[in-house]
Amino acid sequence: MNSNAFRMPAAALLATGAVALLTAPSALATGGGPSGREGKAGAVVLRADLDVALLNTVHVPLKTELNEVSAPETAGKTALTVTLDGVEGGNAVSVLRADVANSKATADDRRAEAEANLVNAKVHVPGLPLLSLIQVEKVSSKAVCEAGRNPEASANALGAVTVFGEKVTLSVGGPTKVEVPKVGTVTLELSGTRTTSATAAAAALRLRVSVNPLDLNVARVEGEIVLAEAHCETPKAPGPDPSAKSEVKPQAVAPAAAGTTAPGVSRADLAETGGGFLTPYAVGGGVLLLGAGAGALVVARRGRAS
Numbered sequence: 001m002n003s004n005a006f007r008m009p010a011a012a013l014l015a016t017g018a019v020a021l022l023t024a025p026s027a028l029a030t031g032g033g034p035s036g037r038e039g040k041a042g043a044v045v046l047r048a049d050l051d052v053a054l055l056n057t058v059h060v061p062l063k064t065e066l067n068e069v070s071a072p073e074t075a076g077k078t079a080l081t082v083t084l085d086g087v088e089g090g091n092a093v094s095v096l097r098a099d100v101a102n103s104k105a106t107a108d109d110r111r112a113e114a115e116a117n118l119v120n121a122k123v124h125v126p127g128l129p130l131l132s133l134i135q136v137e138k139v140s141s142k143a144v145c146e147a148g149r150n151p152e153a154s155a156n157a158l159g160a161v162t163v164f165g166e167k168v169t170l171s172v173g174g175p176t177k178v179e180v181p182k183v184g185t186v187t188l189e190l191s192g193t194r195t196t197s198a199t200a201a202a203a204a205l206r207l208r209v210s211v212n213p214l215d216l217n218v219a220r221v222e223g224e225i226v227l228a229e230a231h232c233e234t235p236k237a238p239g240p241d242p243s244a245k246s247e248v249k250p251q252a253v254a255p256a257a258a259g260t261t262a263p264g265v266s267r268a269d270l271a272e273t274g275g276g277f278l279t280p281y282a283v284g285g286g287v288l289l290l291g292a293g294a295g296a297l298v299v300a301r302r303g304r305a306s
Helices: 002-021 267-273 279-305
Strands: 027-030 040-054 059-066 073-075 079-083 092-107 111-123 134-146 152-163 166-168 176-180 184-195 199-211 218-233 245-248
Touching: 040 134, 059 079, 059 092, 092 218, 152 184, 166 176
Parallel strands: 040 111, 134 218, 152 199
Antiparallel strands: 027 245, 040 059, 040 092, 040 218, 073 092, 079 092, 092 111, 111 134, 111 218, 134 152, 134 199, 152 166, 176 184, 184 199, 199 218
16 A cells, blocks of 8 residues: 555656656747838929920920929929020020929838829920910829739819910820911820839820921920829838747647657657757656655565565
């Protein structure tokens, strides 16, 4: 009776204690990711790319933008003048005047957006200081590129449009051509938009200009003018970040039966590695438990002998 009373607790403690000391410590796993790259956006209320030919066969380029912005930025100038050598007596040429002329562009790692607006705008070209090339009541464009969604673009021309002082009706089915004898030709394209899987662009009005005023030393003006233009590019998706770590809790290990190994650990693994940093503690604990069991056995035998 006494022998069994001492021997069974010692054997059970030895079996469970060794397994408890071999329980795996907490582990670390990589995860997470950095924020994605910011998108891109830009807008301009007027873009002019013209060639001005003078009577003396000299060509003067007129390339300029009004309120051109790239995200993040906002602009709101309402007048644009340029000075061209040999044109209009060396005075500044008023290319555009408007009641409202603003552009805005914003972008972050989720969304990129741009817009441009013109209200009561008049466009002039060299050689025609008193006659507007085109006059519009309101034109606008907008482009939106958001992560996880298809890019969107829109453009609008609202109200009356006047070319060389004559009111015209624009067609959505194709370009509109306006010819004025001894003045010139203007071809207008309304509301042009374009989208891809990652970009969007819009222009409210695009004008192809060919003017032959034969005045103020100007023989011909040719080129292109764009009103209210916006474009954007979708932000890039975030990628993996190996520096980010998250803690993984250890799983509980059930006591192993005699002659078996802990779950998920093969005998070959233990033989190959030779144990981990906890091995000395496991061995020491086992020795102590074996000593306690031996002492209990000696006391039991002495009690029986007496």
